[in-house]
Amino acid sequence: MRSRRVLLVGYEDQDNLGIRYLSSRLLADGHETRIVAFGNDPGPLLATIEEWEPDVVGFSLIFQYMVPEFGAVIRALRGAGVDAHFTIGGHYASFSPEELLRQIPELDSVVRFEGEETLAEVVATLDTGAWRDVDGIAWLDGGAAVVNPPRLGGSPIDELPEPDRRDVDYRAQDLPTASVLASRGCPWKCSFCSIITFYEANGTKGRRRRDPLKVVDELEGLVRGRGVRLVLFQDDDFLAGGPAARRWAVQVADEIVARGLHEEMRFKLSCRSDELRPELLEPLIEAGLCHVYLGVESGDPDSLVSLNKLLEVDAHINAGKILRELDLTFDFGFMLLEPWSTMGSARGNAMFLRDFTADGWVVAGFCRTLPYVGTPMEQRLREEGRLVGPALDAEYRFLDPRVDLLWDFCLMAFEGRNYGRNATWNLLRGLLFDTHLDLPGRERDLGRHTAARALVRASNGVMIDVLEAALDLIEDGDATTVDDPELLELARLARREDTLIRRELATMMLEGRRESMYEALFR
């Protein structure tokens, strides 16, 4: 087989493990690869292509909303005469290949779902043109999209080489941080999430966990070979899978301790509220667990049903209590509104946020549920005839127009506080994490942490006060449009206070030692 040059282009955020696994898989077949970060300016990418002359350029599309940006860059490259094979992958690409090919007809192929084996086969068959017959791809035949049968079986995760991290200089980072994937898939069927449908499309079931020894081998290489001190487990749910998964997690923890890695690094994981148990967390903490991302999503019973979370609000409260008692920092995802939200469920969520975050241990923030392609929620909204707008940005309106008004108000009042890469919510989460972190050789900064918690209390408090005041105005019928003077004044108050909080936050961050952590970890 002829060795090919493959350039992999992806949005780099906490390591793009997707393209790093693709790269290592291609390297194992004897191909040459390079990884470059995606940017809106096609100039640097074109310069790399002209200098290195790849046979294939693979784009990793993580975010559905970035399709126009990817389209613009791909068109610019074709316009500049690049004739390499262009392929693309990711969740949106997997679920909507026809639409994506319609939007970006300059693409030659779409690699759907887990892509390591599929891409390897496409690259191997480029010479003969047989790539068009590869399972798991979609391509354009004379302008018409052809979707080949899916590749069944999923990638053999214990046989895959470790992700290609050749281009990352961890030691140059203020806090050398690497992402690791210890499993793929998720057994839960939350209505807003496409993880299960993504992996089941390959014919696999539930969550596939890697051999704990291989996971810790990877950690050891990163910590002792590359100087990594913080590991972010990017598993969608590190503890999912019942008793067997819990045993597996403890095996990973024990192996970390057995090799003494807990003396050299800390790690973070993500999970659900109802999976947390003190007896499970204790060995993980001993092994270096320092932070948990909790998929709370809602604190209202009706919304939890709509989201198919299959748990009660008490599970969240209990999880928060356990984490505080074990002195673990955490943050959580929260959707104030989902397509079937009512004013009552919104108020329930606001009350939950107030109780859950009152002590400043955790930052309150929220978004609303989006109907991402491939999710049961998108399917249900489609069936109910509620999806509006272009396929790429399919939208819905709430059943009660007052909830629409509430959301419009939230965008107006909390833009910059809750949303955006540099949002106050993100910065505060980073600050709490940083001031609480105790790494070997670096003591926890309790004074700064106490100050950070006070600032978080201030930010949480004003956001929830404003939210509840807006709920009152809208529910009472006092405000019926987003430009209502009282709503405008409330929004001004929220934004003014947020500006002041950010000023105070800036002084705390300057006082700290590694501002870059906030950028790297919490976006």
Add this chain to the structure above:
Amino acid sequence: MSNHFTTAGKRYREGTSFPGFGALDVDVSAPTTIDQIAPAFLPDGTTQRGFLFWDTGRRITNLRHVRWTFNHLPDWTNWNATAWYGVGGNGPPQPLVGLDAYWVGQGTLDPTPIDGPGSSFVNGPGAGNTAWPWMGNDHEVRTQWGPATIRALDHLRRSVSDPQLDFSSLMTLIFGGDDSSVFNENDDGLGSSGGVVTGIAATTAQTLSFAQNAGATVMAGYVQPVASKVKFPDSLIELIDEAVLNHLVFTNVDPSPDDLVRLKLIVESIDLVRGERVSEDVFSGLVDAARGMSKAELTRTIAGTKATLARGEAALKSLQAIQAKAPTKVVSAPVRTLGTGQKAAAKRKTAAKSKTAATKRKTATKRKTSTRKR
């Protein structure tokens, strides 16, 4: 003695001198009119720079041709104007409006001039699809999802040590400049400026609108407010009267009542010179005012007061954290050489200290039930 008028070219945003520009250096001894047309494009090494805007000395304009009319020479001494040149962008146009701020007579300003609450944007459907600030950049507005109406802030300040500036103008920049007309500048109204060329506030609309998918670079100009004339004698008399009426002047202690009066006067004078209002205590009159508030106003006031207190608590905790870390007063002690016994004791002490940390990890090491089988 004649007045002095100069023009110069500068690189945007670096602010470095751009020697390729045909600078003027003119002595002005009688009322006169001076014209200059800035070239649309000029080479800068291997790069081509385009005209962006003029700082005429009192305002900014994107017109290349400026005509200065000087009729009031006794009112000023030196007049400097600057033509700014920038480098064009690469790649396809983006649905993005970028705003920058400029202090007339001084240079670029880093804070964003965008008045968020006073503007309107259309966000995209995703949680990260915030039109402003776009990707966390509060100088940029994304127009991909709908039109935007952008309002410039009333005031801007470069840093805490600088004065608060007033809005002057808002305009879309054109790479290579605008040739459609002539911009007329003059020295009218400088009579009370003490010989300094002062900027002019509020010369254009404070709002610009952009259609969906529009892209533009916009400059917001700000000027230092004209200093108010401080009536020292009147202020002094009022303050002394007030002090006497309130029986403040009754004894000579340190600081004496005279000192207090002078101090108060100086503080007020500085505020007036900076063009600022004297600030009031945040809580003064709050409760009185609350009696006349509507329910909604009261709700907001309570939320705002709670937030202020909470921020104050955070500031207090920060101060305490800094205090805890502050080095204690160093007392010089005579240098002593440790004997062998003392050295061993010190070593034991250090070992005992590190043992505390080690013991913590020992619990974990006890769990060494390795699953490794190889």
